[in-house]
Amino acid sequence: EVQLVESGGGLVKPGGSLRLSCAASGFTFYTYNMNWVRQAPGKGLEWVASISSSSSYIYYADSVKGRFTMSRDNDKNLLYLQMNSLRAEDTAVYYCARCTSSWYGGFDQWGQGTLVTVSS
């Protein structure tokens, strides 16, 4: 069974940092491109970042570029999102999600999400 389990969320002050993790199991993690998607409370879905299977390519939404860093450890089946210079508008549930096929076909597997709250 495919599983994606996020962790690392919590309450952080504006300007602070947080690192999210996503533990993958039940599939050959190192062959899939992966993503982070967030959802502010009561709002819609916003793509945050994507990383290729070998970490050769990493892409970010303009809203997080220069502040967030996505990475992965294929030996440990882990995905990361390092979030710096956090703002109130970064408050959201953060999901990790798997690309269906290469970069295409949508996202076929999602974790349950981890809540990040940025507030003083």
Place this chain on the structure above:
Amino acid sequence: DIVMTQSPDSLAVSLGERATINCKSSQSVLLSSNNKNYLAWYQQKPGQPPKLLIYWASTRESGVPDRFSGSGSGTDFTLTISSLQAEDVAVYYCQQYYSSPPEYTFGQGTKLEIK
């Protein structure tokens, strides 16, 4: 950036009736070289992550009931639920994956309720 706009924002349909949700992209997501539309549909129930329903605009994900169907091409797409069931109450999102390099964008969502 490709902007995705869904209509309506909310919809109330009687059980057993047809539900139709529209999605319009600000530019075509049809790649002429392979004749594929780079569009997906998701269902999100309260307190749950999104679930992929349809990709390539009309291909149902494995396990998705056949009452769900996707249609359209270019810039205009439709998600149809042929006979609404109580468990279909959810928010539905469209997403384009046409952009290269990847810059996935979602529609704002359509909330589907029972009338």
